[in-house]
Amino acid sequence: MSALTVTGLARSYGRTPVLTGVDLHVPSGTTTALLGPSGCGKTTLLRIVAGFDDPDAGTVELGGRVVAGAGRGVPARRRGIGFVPQEGGLFPHLSVAGNVAFGLPRRLRRDRARIAGLLALVGLDVALADRAPHQLSGGQQQRVALARALAPEPSLVLLDEPFSSLDAALREDTRRAVVEALRTTGATAVLVTHDQAEALSTADQVAVMRGGTLAQLADPRTLYREPRDLDVAAFVGEAVVLDGVAAAGRVTSELGELTLGRPCPDGPVRVLLRPEQLRLAGGPGVPARVCGIDFYGHDARVELQLSSGLRVSARAEGADLPVPGSQVTVAVRGAAVPFPAVPSGGRPEVPAPA
Numbered sequence: 312m313s314a315l316t317v318t319g320l321a322r323s324y325g326r327t328p329v330l331t332g333v334d335l336h337v338p339s340g341t342t343t344a345l346l347g348p349s350g351c352g353k354t355t356l357l358r359i360v361a362g363f364d365d366p367d368a369g370t371v372e373l374g375g376r377v378v379a380g381a382g383r384g385v386p387a388r389r390r391g392i393g394f395v396p397q398e399g400g401l402f403p404h405l406s407v408a409g410n411v412a413f414g415l416p417r418r419l420r421r422d423r424a425r426i427a428g429l430l431a432l433v434g435l436d437v438a439l440a441d442r443a444p445h446q447l448s449g450g451q452q453q454r455v456a457l458a459r460a461l462a463p464e465p466s467l468v469l470l471d472e473p474f475s476s477l478d479a480a481l482r483e484d485t486r487r488a489v490v491e492a493l494r495t496t497g498a499t500a501v502l503v504t505h506d507q508a509e510a511l512s513t514a515d516q517v518a519v520m521r522g523g524t525l526a527q528l529a530d531p532r533t534l535y536r537e538p539r540d541l542d543v544a545a546f547v548g549e550a551v552v553l554d555g556v557a558a559a560g561r562v563t564s565e566l567g568e569l570t571l572g573r574p575c576p577d578g579p580v581r582v583l584l585r586p587e588q589l590r591l592a593g594g595p596g597v598p599a600r601v602c603g604i605d606f607y608g609h610d611a612r613v614e615l616q617l618s619s620g621l622r623v624s625a626r627a628e629g630a631d632l633p634v635p636g637s638q639v640t641v642a643v644r645g646a647a648v649p650f651p652a653v654p655s656g657g658r659p660e661v662p663a664p665a
């Protein structure tokens with residue numbers, strides 16, 4: 312498996328820039344999720360890496376070898392890249408074994424033990440080997456597609472929203488099986504997704520894309536706890552954003568005096584909390600009114616209105632929920648992350664990475 316390095320990648324369609332100066336490094340044997348809203352350029356980036364499209368500027372290196380840009384254009388079939396599309400893309404006229412064998416060198420295509428090994432790798436029973444693709448569930452089809460992609464021991468595996476067509480339960484199982492197979496084989500992988508929970512739970516690092524650029528590249532915990540700006544913060548999870556005044560490592564806000572998670576200059580500031588940091592306490596705290604509850608079973612999202620009218624969300628255990636319309640008190644645990652205050656009439660400056 313090889314590291315992937317993308318440097319200064321740019322691509323426009325007509326006059327519309329779709330990628331502008333994207334830099335991305337995926338270390339060998341790790342998985343990076345490309346996360347971003349629809350139209351931000353994820354698929355375009357994936358297609359250029361795969362060799363299905365060419366960059367206008369910048370380079371793509373695989374294992375230290377330039378495969379695109381700088382006057383080079385190694386054809387897709389010679390890049391040694393495995394591709395798992397949104398919906399399997401299995402050959403309907405071939406059996407499961409035939410599909411997996413298709414990824415193997417010709418001399419190994421009849422090697423049933425090798426095929427059984429690949430099916431086991433993705434958590435599929437070898438008894439499915441002679442079925443046709445249409446006799447499989449969507450999740451099983453995606454596992455076969457991954458087995459086929461991994462069969463030739465590619466230098467890199469690209470997965471383009473591989474779970475998006477699956478329902479919630481199947482999605483979770485399939486996601487786990489895919490992660491396990493990628494780890495077992497030591498694959499270098501790039502996974503495109505819209506789903507922040509999927510990105511955070513699957514990848515070693517997450518690349519958040521926004522309008523054709525990389526807004527932040529970080530490991531999941533850093534991304535969630537120390538997002539580069541408040542847009543990234545809101546994109547990777549629900550955000551509670553408050554105005555406040557910082558002084559000596561603390562901030563005075565509508566939710567009381569909070570500890571700051573990193574240094575910031577004294578003065579006006581915006582701070583980020585996550586809903587799970589807001590506790591609905593019986594004791595001391597800031598008063599709030601319960602406006603609504605989204606019940607998920609294991610826990611719930613409680614929408615609260617503070618005395619200023621600002622609405623914020625808290626997470627509460629499913630067994631211990633307040634009644635909508637009731638008054639509660641809110642206490643904050645953990646630190647708040649500071650960002651520059653919005654100057655009147657403008658957007659906050661993007662702070663330096665934490």
Ligand SMILES: Nc1ncnc2c1ncn2[C@@H]1O[C@H](COP(=O)(O)OP(=O)(O)OP(=O)(O)O)[C@@H](O)[C@H]1O
Pocket residue numbers: 324329347348349350351352353354355356505
């Ligand atoms: N061949 C093309 N010709 C013209 N415009 C294109 C072409 N391919 C993509 N685009 C445009 O480039 C932008 C980025 O598209 P891309 O498919 O890379 O986004 P994406 O982040 O993968 O979106 P989604 O999550 O919806 O798949 C979009 O505005 C799209 O309309």
